[in-house]
Amino acid sequence: MTRRLLLSYLTLAALVLLCLEIPLGFVYSRGERERVINAATDEAESVSAFASLSISAGRAAQDLPERAAHCAERIGGKVLIVDGSGTLLASSHPLTEREEGDLPSWPGIAAALRGTATADVRTSTIGGVQYLAVATPVRHGVEEQGAVRITVPTRMVSERVHHVWLLLALGGLAALTAVAALGFVIARWTGRPIRELEHATHELAMGGTAVPVAITNGPPEVRSLAATFNRTAARLEHLLASQRAFAGEASHQLKTPLAALRLRLENLENDIALNARGSLTAALTETDRLARMVEGLLAMARLDESAVEREPVDLGRVCAERHRAWKPLFEQHGVWLALAGDYAGEVLALPGAVEQILDNLLSNALRVAPPGSTVSVDPRHHTPHERRFPHRHPHRHPHRPAGPGRVELHVMDEGPGMTEEQRRRAFDRFWRAPDAPKGGTGLGLALVQRLAHASGGEVVLRPAPRGGLDAVVRLPAVPARPGGTGSTGGSGGSGSAGGAASTGIPAPRPARRLQSTTPGRR
Secondary structure: OHHHHHHHHHHHHHHHHHHHHHHHHHHHHHHHHHHHHHHHHHHHHHHHHHHHHHHHHOOHHHHHHHHHHHHHHHHOOEEEEEEOOOOEEEEOOOOOHHHHHHHHHOHHHHHHHOOOOEEEEEEOOOOOEEEEEEEEEEEEOOEEEEEEEEEEEOHHHHHHHHHHHHHHHHHHHHHHHHHHHHHHHHHHHHHHHHHHHHHHHHHHHOOOOOOOOOOOOOOHHHHHHHHHHHHHHHHHHHHHHHHHHHHHHHHHHHHHHHHHHHHHHHHOHHHOOHHHHHHHHHHHHHHHHHHHHHHHHHHHHHHHHOOOOOEEEEHHHHHHHHHHHHHHHHHHOOOEEEEOOOOOOEEEEOOOHHHHHHHHHHHHHHHHOOOOOEEEEEEEEOOHHHHHOHHHOOOOOOOOOOOOOEEEEEEEOOOOOOOHHHHHHOOOOOOOOOOOOOOOOOOHHHHHHHHHHHOOOEEEEEEOOOOOEEEEEEEEEOOOOOOOOOOOOOOOOOOOOOOOOOOOOOOOOOOOOOOOOOOOOO
16 A cells, blocks of 8 residues: 555656646756847847948948957857948958858848848757857848858857756655655555554454454544444454353253253163054154254354464375274274375374364265265375376365365265255254255264364365265465475374364264264255
8 A cells, every 4th residue: 555655646646746847847957049040130230220321431441350359259250241232341250261251142241131120040859059159140231231240159058958947857856755755654644544444354264362453543534434443343353252251151051951961761661561652763863963063063162262273294194093983883884994195295184174074074975875885985186187187186186186285085975966055054053955865964074074173274175086076175285394294293183172073973083183073065
C-alpha cells in the first residue's frame, strides 16, 4: 500500500510540474527571442536615422564607417550600410569584392532598398535563436537613400535558454524528491493501521488469539474498518470458544451416562424373553454407535483446542506399522490389505495425525470392501518424471498432482464407491451415504480432513481405478538432508497418548496419537 500511495503522489506531482514547467520554458524562450529581435530592430533604426543625416549632410564617407564600427563593437555583431543603388558605404568587417557586388541581391538588403524592413530569424530545437539578421531602409522623407543590415550573434541567447531549461529540470527533480520524502512519510502514516489490520488478520487466520487493533490512528474509513474488525474478531472468537466448550463438555458429560446405559442393557440380557433379545441387541448396537459419535465429537474438540507444532513424520514407517496392525483384521473379513508405493522419506504433520488418518481411512475401506477384494495403501512422492510419462504409471489417477514438495497418501478400495455429489458432502459432519453400511457415525472423514488441514495438507476423494474410492491425503514433504532422508526422531507416534480408534471395526494395536479417531464416512 505504501508503494502505491507513493507512486500516486509522485505521478500527480510530476503531472503538475510538467503542466507548469513546460509552458514556462516555452514562454521564457519566446520572450528571449522577441527581446533580441526588438533590440536588434531598435539598433538598426538608430543606425538608419544616423545614416540618413550623414548622407543628407554629405558626410557619409567620414561618419558612417566610424558609426558602423562603434555599433558593431557595442552589440558584438556586424553592421553593413549601403546607398540607394546597393553600393557599400560602410562595414564593420571587411568584405571581398564578390560580396560587395552581391550586396544588392541579399534578401534583407533588397527588401530594405524597396522600403520594407525585415527581420530574418532562425530558431533552434528548444526555442533559442541560431542567428538574427535585421535590415532597415534609410529614408529622408519619402526619398529612399539606402539600407542598413545588422547581424546579431545569438549564441549567448541560446545558451541562456538552455540554461533556463536545465534549471527548470533540476527544480522539478528537487520538487519530486521533496514530494517523495513527504509522500513516503504520509503513506507510512496512512498505511500503518492497514498493516496492523493485516497482521491481526493473519494471526487470527493462523489460529492465534484475536488481538484488538487500535482505532485511534489513520483516516476515518480505516478507523471504522478497525472497529468492525475488532467486533468481528471478538464475536468469532466467542463463537468458536462456545462451540469448542459445548462439544467438549457435552462429550465428557455423555460418556458416563452412555457407559451406565450399556451396562444396564447388558444386565437385562438374562432377564428378558428370547423373542425380545433382538430388540436388546439393536439397543446395544445403537448405544455403541452413540458412544462412537461422542468419541468423535470429543476428538474434534481436542483438535480445535490443540496448538501442537508440526514435526517430521516417517511416512513409510507409519504405513508399514499400520499395515501390520490392520492386516489380520482384514484377513478375518476376507479382504487383502496391500502396501504399495516407493516413497521413503518424511512429511510434516501433527504428532499422531498420520496414524489417525490411516486408521480412519482403513476402517472405512474395510467397512465397504467386498470379500475377495483388495484395499491398497500407496504413499507416493510426486515428481516431474511422472507428469511427463503418465503411461509408465497406469494406476496413477490423472487428477491434479500433489505438486513439488508434497506427498500423496492413497487408500484405495474396490467397494461401491461414491457419486460426485456424495464425494462433495462426504466431509460434512454426521453425513452418511444413503447406502452406507450400518455402524458409522459420519465423523471419520470430517476428522481426517481436520487433521490433514492442521498438518498443512489436504484430503480429496476420487473414483479408484478399479472401482470403489481413492482417498488421497496430501502432506508437505520434508526436504531430504545430505547423507540420508532425515532423522526418524520425529516419526509418527510421538504425540500425546490417546484412545483406540472408535470404529465399528475394532482398531488393531492403535498407535499413540493426539486424539482418538472416529471412522464411518458413509
